[in-house]
Amino acid sequence: MKSVYVTGPDTIEWVDIDMPEVGPNDVLLKIKACGICGSDAMYAHVGGIPPRQGATPLGHEPAAEVVEVGAEAQGVAVGDHVVIDTMAFTDGLLGSGGAQGAMSEYVVVKDIVPGRQLRVIPSEIPWTVAALNEPMAVAHHAVNRSGAGEGDKAVVFGAGPIGLGAAISLKAKGVAHVVVVDIQPSRLEVALAVGADAVINSAEEDVAARLTELHGAATDGMRRPGKVGTDVFIDAAGVPSVVETVLAIAKHRAVLTIPAVHKKPVEVNFGAILGSEIDIRMAMGYPTEIFEVTDAIMAHADKYAKIISHTLPFAQALEALTLAKTPGAADKVVVTFD
Incomplete structure (x- = not known):
């Protein structure tokens, strides 16, 4: 054969x-x-x-x-x-x-x-x-690792298959507002089609300003302003600028989950983010999610088909x-x- x-x-x-x-x-x-x-x-x-x-x-x-x-x-x-x-x-x-x-x-x-x-x-x-089923299990694991749940506000960077799958899983978990960020208009159209509440073209818009409009303003743990009200960030893009952006705008005890493969080292100033007490969580594979996500695929085959x-x-x-x-x-x- x-x-x-x-x-x-x-x-x-x-x-x-x-x-x-x-x-x-x-x-x-x-x-x-x-x-x-x-x-x-x-x-x-x-x-x-x-x-x-x-x-x-x-x-x-x-x-x-x-x-x-x-x-x-x-x-x-x-x-x-x-x-x-x-x-x-x-x-x-x-x-x-x-x-x-x-x-x-x-x-x-x-x-x-x-x-x-x-x-x-x-x-x-x-x-x-x-x-x-297999790549969507990867996306679902990232969402599980993030701890996102009912009423939260979340942002997904990268509208490729993993990012789109994460957006679908976030909404399925009852997340109140999901934003998808990318630089390709066609991908952002798909993000809206699969259920994202809003999208941001980071090549044309100021991500921090737009997220403040969508998720409100917030502070870090020292009550310093200039942060956004987003609870969960998911990096499905794998570019250093995403991590840099999130660490600069994350509010007190926000969560950054990274399922993306970063091919280059990312510099992090831990002193600068100490006051945010941000959680940085990695997500790899699908320890338990391979057949968990199957239920969602069966229930929402039309959404997944758009990917x-x-x-x-x-x-x-x-x-x-x-x-x-x-x-x-x-x-x-x-x-x-x-």
């Missing part, structure tokens, strides 16, 4: 591999859709993921149909539509350094544990939307990967399978 592999630095190719063998405790999945993540380009640039340097199967945002169930396997049946915990495979992280990747026609779940690797979803959920900017067939997977890594060319690319 066909599979997409990183075969060397900045080299992604089609590879012919054997069909997976299905043991008595295993489940065979036919991949129906697979999203492309920014980390796929990173894996390609460095030539793979140790210990699979130079031969890394890609694809860790899948949705699939169960096509074969081992004699002793439990929890799913042939024909089920499923979303997948790619971190729970016994042969390594699916598409992130493990033995298999979901940018393939078939994947086998070895030694399945009911409720651990797979969750069955309704058949009416579009495959492309179901393939958002997808491009879909391409599996035959054009290499083109899809190139599109996804080209700055400004696409927001969320999903590959579909027959």
Whole structure:
């Protein structure tokens, strides 16, 4: 069968591999859709993921149909539509350094544990939307880490897939007012479409002044003015200016949560922010959220569908990967399978 592999630095190719063998405790999945993540380009640039340097199967945002169930396997049946915990495979992280990747026609779940690797979803959920389950779990974890809740006021920096997913999760938790900040008007339009209460184009507007209008004025712990009334900030952009902006305007005991990958060091003047007592929290992966977010996707499939900017067939997977890594060319690319 066909599979997409990183075969060397900045080299992604089609590879012919054997069909997976299905043991008595295993489940065979036919991949129906697979999203492309920014980390796929990173894996390609460095030539793979140790210990699979130079031969890394890609694809860790899948949705699939169960096509074969081992004699002793439990929890799913042939024909089920499923979303997948790619971190729970016994042969390594699916598409992130493990033995298999979901940018393939078939994947086998070895030694399945009911409720651990797979969750069955309704058949009416579009495959492309179901393939958002993994990245939306990342966004949902960031929201959980932030502690945001009913009545809070929140700001999300970055209207890419993670930022948009965070905006949806914030509203689902009852956050009273959610603002999304970005520099691309088209992304900000999508942010409003998925439920953001307001947007700010930081290339054209003063973020601090606009947030003061939206969330009110506030002080730090020493009652010094010049802060905004925002309770929670989420950095889904990964640029130093976001952290600098938040630390300059955060009120007393506000929370900054960072799920974004910062590729360069960020300088922080801890003396200057001491009086704010701001909480800075990192958010990585989805320790418990992989199937928590599935409920939201099932309930609001129409909103999540707006996050997808491009879909391409599996035959054009290499083109899809190139599109996804080209700055400004696409927001969320999903590959579909027959």
